[in-house]
Amino acid sequence: xxxxxxxxWQVRADYFDLLRTVPYExxxxxxxxxxxxxxxxxxxxIDVEYNWLITDLNQQPEIExxxxxxxxxxxxQRFSEERHPTVAAFxxxxxxxxxxxxxxxxxxxxxxxxxxxxxxxAHEIHHIGQLSIWVRELxxxxxxxxxxRRDFF
Amino acid sequence: xxxxxxxxWQVRADYFDLLRTVPYExxxxxxxxxxxxxxxxxxxxIDVEYNWLITDLNQQPEIExxxxxxxxxxxxQRFSEERHPTVAAFxxxxxxxxxxxxxxxxxxxxxxxxxxxxxxxAHEIHHIGQLSIWVRELxxxxxxxxxxRRDFF
Numbered sequence: 001x002x003x004x005x006x007x008x009w010q011v012r013a014d015y016f017d018l019l020r021t022v023p024y025e026x027x028x029x030x031x032x033x034x035x036x037x038x039x040x041x042x043x044x045x046i047d048v049e050y051n052w053l054i055t056d057l058n059q060q061p062e063i064e065x066x067x068x069x070x071x072x073x074x075x076x077q078r079f080s081e082e083r084h085p086t087v088a089a090f091x092x093x094x095x096x097x098x099x100x101x102x103x104x105x106x107x108x109x110x111x112x113x114x115x116x117x118x119x120x121x122a123h124e125i126h127h128i129g130q131l132s133i134w135v136r137e138l139x140x141x142x143x144x145x146x147x148x149r150r151d152f153f
Numbered sequence: 154x155x156x157x158x159x160x161x162w163q164v165r166a167d168y169f170d171l172l173r174t175v176p177y178e179x180x181x182x183x184x185x186x187x188x189x190x191x192x193x194x195x196x197x198x199i200d201v202e203y204n205w206l207i208t209d210l211n212q213q214p215e216i217e218x219x220x221x222x223x224x225x226x227x228x229x230q231r232f233s234e235e236r237h238p239t240v241a242a243f244x245x246x247x248x249x250x251x252x253x254x255x256x257x258x259x260x261x262x263x264x265x266x267x268x269x270x271x272x273x274x275a276h277e278i279h280h281i282g283q284l285s286i287w288v289r290e291l292x293x294x295x296x297x298x299x300x301x302r303r304d305f306f
Contacts, residue, residue, distance in 0.1 A: 129278065132279070
């Protein structure tokens with residue numbers, strides 16, 4: 001499962017790089033579909049990844065943050081980088097042997113760890129697909145979404 | 154790996170269902186980003202999946218087809234359903250034990266089977282993310298992209 005996460009982290013970093021010179025207005029502009037803006041999409045990916053993996057699966061205390069506090073793409077990138085070591089450490093020690101473990105919530109039937117891990121992976125890929133459209137609308141070439149030919153496999 | 158493929162196949166079927174009543178012009182309309190239209194995106198997903206898994210990994214003879222021959226969404230859906238049993242049989246027998254096997258092409262360094270399998274998975278999720286934006290532009294609600302709470306995990 002780790003290669004999928006590494007893929008997502010590389011692609012996410014590529015988007016932060018690409019978008020660095022795009023004006024604030026375009027980054028925060030409300031768009032049709034997805035979660036509504038480039039900024040909110042990136043924030044949402046990081047938020048969802050952290051909450052599922054660390055708060056839910058790893059049962060660490062919830063940390064509250066608010067999108068309104070992120071005033072620039074750089075704030076969001078810093079958020080990503082700050083959360084990353086905790087997330088990466090959790091993913092690194094995860095094995096598929098844990099896939100059948102049940103998440104302790106009131107949800108019936110309970111979610112399984114393997115299901116949530118894959119949900120987080122698919123979640124980011126899906127939202128990056130949305131960003132790739134918006135980036136083209138800005139006349140930019142989106143970072144490659146290819147999984148092949150990366151140095152981590 | 155199978156659950157990711159099942160996810161992609163369910164979501165793909167959901168899109169075919171959703172788009173059934175959308176006029177031809179909207180399905181084939183050239184759009185900004187991705188591979189250019191809803192029709193071509195769906196065709197491309199099926200084509201790429203078949204070619205990587207069956208022609209490349211499973212080393213079966215290449216079958217040539219041309220997008221121009223697909224005159225409607227129903228043609229593309231039929232294409233998907235016709236290719237599906239072969240693809241599903243290959244995925245069903247695949248195990249991660251095969252991940253390190255090298256693909257026999259002139260490419261250096263050679264691609265590995267596990268890398269290509271994951272590429273195909275990410276490829277479809279990424280393109281479906283793009284479709285989700287275009288579908289919203291048609292004032293339709295895209296099918297859920299959630300991986301959790303499906304009956305196959």
